[in-house]
Amino acid sequence: MKVTFRIARSVLVLASVLLLSLVGTAAVASAQTQTWHLEQFDRTSRMCVYHGPDRTHGSYFIFVVSGKWTTDLKYGMRDLPPGWTATESSLPPGSNFHRPDGSITVNGFVGVQGPASVPIATYHAHIWVSDGNVTETLPTDIIVSTESWVDCMNRP
DSSP: OOHHHHHHHHHHHHHHHHHHHHHHHHHHHHHHEEEEEEEESSSSSSEEEOOOOOEEEEEEEEEEEEESSSSEEEEEESSTTTTOOOOEEEEEEEEOOOTTTTTOOOOEEEEEEEEEEEEEEEEEEEEEEESSSSSEEEEEEEEEESOHHHHTOOOO
């Protein structure tokens, strides 16, 4: 009986050690699976909207996801001006890498629209991309102004 108990106890200890090592390996593996990244542009993306009553503005922001991903990457925008909406969609599993010359394919865009009658201001919105575990954001500005589009876009 003592021999059977010792063998059973040894098997349980060995199984526990193996299980703990597997759980640790799975945690490390899941932490290393994010191989995609939402690229930051040289300057914050900007949209200039001419302020006016009874006007609606619609346009889009582009973005780049680089790397490789094996699940859908959902994306959209948040922190929009009052009354504005943005499309939400997803990028299917795939990859996007920089070419030898440094260029990369723009693989995402978010449509936005809303009233141009919101208060004149710079609204600091964000594009978000998520794989369900990790969410990355990219700052964007929606500038509602009475200045010309060229002057607005060329602001520092």
